[in-house]
Amino acid sequence: MIKKEKSITELNASISRVDEICRSNNLGFTDIRRQVFEIIIKNNKPIKAYEILDEIRNITNKPSHPPTVYRAIDFLIENGFVHKLNSINSFVGCFHPKTHEECYFLICKKCNLYQECCDDSLKDRISKTAVHNKFVISNTTLEIEGHCLDCSQK
Amino acid sequence: MIKKEKSITELNASISRVDEICRSNNLGFTDIRRQVFEIIIKNNKPIKAYEILDEIRNITNKPSHPPTVYRAIDFLIENGFVHKLNSINSFVGCFHPKTHEECYFLICKKCNLYQECCDDSLKDRISKTAVHNKFVISNTTLEIEGHCLDCSQK
DNA sequence: TAATATATGTTATGTTATAACATTGCAAAT
DNA sequence: ATTTGCAATGTTATAACATAACATATATTA
Numbered sequence: 001m002i003k004k005e006k007s008i009t010e011l012n013a014s015i016s017r018v019d020e021i022c023r024s025n026n027l028g029f030t031d032i033r034r035q036v037f038e039i040i041i042k043n044n045k046p047i048k049a050y051e052i053l054d055e056i057r058n059i060t061n062k063p064s065h066p067p068t069v070y071r072a073i074d075f076l077i078e079n080g081f082v083h084k085l086n087s088i089n090s091f092v093g094c095f096h097p098k099t100h101e102e103c104y105f106l107i108c109k110k111c112n113l114y115q116e117c118c119d120d121s122l123k124d125r126i127s128k129t130a131v132h133n134k135f136v137i138s139n140t141t142l143e144i145e146g147h148c149l150d151c152s153q154k
Numbered sequence: 155m156i157k158k159e160k161s162i163t164e165l166n167a168s169i170s171r172v173d174e175i176c177r178s179n180n181l182g183f184t185d186i187r188r189q190v191f192e193i194i195i196k197n198n199k200p201i202k203a204y205e206i207l208d209e210i211r212n213i214t215n216k217p218s219h220p221p222t223v224y225r226a227i228d229f230l231i232e233n234g235f236v237h238k239l240n241s242i243n244s245f246v247g248c249f250h251p252k253t254h255e256e257c258y259f260l261i262c263k264k265c266n267l268y269q270e271c272c273d274d275s276l277k278d279r280i281s282k283t284a285v286h287n288k289f290v291i292s293n294t295t296l297e298i299e300g301h302c303l304d305c306s307q308k
Numbered sequence: 309t310a311a312t313a314t315a316t317g318t319t320a321t322g323t324t325a326t327a328a329c330a331t332t333g334c335a336a337a338t
Numbered sequence: 339a340t341t342t343g344c345a346a347t348g349t350t351a352t353a354a355c356a357t358a359a360c361a362t363a364t365a366t367t368a
Contacts, residue, residue, distance in 0.1 A: 028314075028315075028365095030314095030315070030316085032315085032316075033315095048354085048355085049354095049355070049356075050354070050355075063317085063318085064317090065317070065318065065319085066355085066356070066357080067316085067317085067318085067356090067357070067358090068316070068317075068318095070355095070356065070357075071315080071316080086240040086241045086295065086297075087240045087295045089354085089355065089356095104283075106283075106284065106287055106289045108289075109292065115287065117283050117287060119283060119286075121279060121282075121283075122279055122280070122283050125275060125276055125279040126276070126296075126298065128275075129258075129260075129271050129273060129275075129276050129298070130260065130298060130300070132273075133260055133269065133271060133302075134302070134303040135260045135262075135298065135300055135301070135302055135303070136300045136301045136306045137298055137299070137300040138263065138299055138300040138301070139299050139300070140296070140297070140298050140299070141240065141241045141295055141296065141297040141298075141299070142280075142294070142295065142296045143240075143294070143295040144280065144283070144284060144289065144291055144294050144295075145291070145292055145293050145294070145295075146284070146289055146290045146291040146292040146293070147289070147290045147292070148287075148288070148289055149288040149289070152290045182345075182346075184345095184346070184347090186346085186347075187346095202323090202324085203323095203324070203325075204323075204324075217348085217349085218348090219348070219349060219350085220324085220325070220326080221325090221326070221327090221347085221348080221349085222347065222348075222349095224324095224325065224326075225346080225347080243323085243324065243325095309368100310367105310368085311366100311367085311368075312365100312366080312367080312368090313364100313365085313366075313367095314363100314364085314365075314366095315362100315363080315364075315365095316361100316362080316363070316364090317360105317361075317362065317363085318359100318360085318361075318362095319358105319359090319360090319361100320357105320358085320359085320360105321356100321357085321358080321359100322355100322356080322357070322358085323354100323355075323356070323357090324353100324354080324355070324356090325352100325353080325354070325355090326351105326352085326353070326354090327350105327351085327352080327353080328349100328350090328351085328352100329348105329349085329350090329351105330347100330348075330349075330350100331346100331347080331348070331349095332345105332346080332347075332348085333344100333345090333346085333347095334343105334344090334345090334346100335342100335343090335344085335345105336341105336342085336343080336344100337340100337341085337342075337343095338339100338340080338341075338342090
């Protein structure tokens with residue numbers, strides 16, 4: 001459920017998967033891109049671009065600048081490895097890249113943990129709404145904010 | 155359908171409705187708030203805060219500053235008279251305020267026109283997803299970007 | 309090895325949004 | 339009538355988020 005943190009194993013699996021996808025698609029999974037991806041998925045919560053920048057600076061002890069981070073993020077988003085949460089200007093890792101186009105989210109306002117919730121019934125419903133309005137979808141933002149079980153019990 | 159512009163009559167009706175709601179709820183529908191609301195709904199397309207600011211400056215010929223606009227927007231959003239489209243940092247008027255909590259949108263990337271699409275089946279589906287995840291919703295961002303009928307035919 | 313493409317470094321700036329405090333105007337309490 | 343309190347607005351400054359433009363480096367391949 002939403003509060004579950006990702007284990008080291010899961011994180012490593014996720015990194016390997018992306019590595020693999022990049023290799024087989026001839027995408028350069030460069031050091032920076034890998035670092036940014038790792039920072040995002042290890043963070044466990046949505047993370048902001050400038051927070052990523054701070055971490056990069058800490059790790060590398062070199063001057064780093066916003067474009068470096070934003071470029072890496074762009075790459076990761078383009079290839080479906082991370083998603084942007086528009087409602088909070090933050091980024092989250094995708095734990096099943098390439099298995100679906102759209103990704104929907106539950107975001108807890110209290111603990112900040114999030115969960116992907118990409119059920120097909122939801123996708124179908126959105127798709128039907130679009131068809132009904134003669135609308136061709138290119139991308140969907142669905143971000144459900146509220147409180148997760150743990151936080152709403154407190 | 156999505157391409158339909160609002161008529162003067164509809165715009166006036168919308169303003170009157172908000173006026174009425176404010177009166178009966180003891181909300182100050184001040185000059186600035188009214189101006190910002192009118193600018194937003196007359197614009198017909200999602201509008202950005204700084205575009206609103208420019209218009210205010212043109213109308214009043216006085217120095218105006220971002221907080222003025224953002225405060226008015228906050229008021230209008232709090233009371234359900236306008237919505238923010240997080241995916242494009244823009245604001246749109248709501249043509250049926252107080253009749254539903256959540257509002258979903260179709261946004262055409264080509265012509266920029268938008269449409270509210272708040273069908274109950276969609277709302278139910280989202281609600282079910284939340285329940286299934288033991289999640290209590292406080293607010294939902296659903297923004298479907300793509301092409302409207304007219305624009306996808308061209 | 310030169311030419312090309314891809315990625316990154318760097319500087320500067322653009323865009324979006326809010327904090328903090330001063331001022332105004334109006335309405336209720338004295 | 340005067341003070342007090344409050345909601346709204348004015349104003350300055352800056353925070354937070356994001357990209358343009360150009361220089362440099364690194365890798366590929368002709």
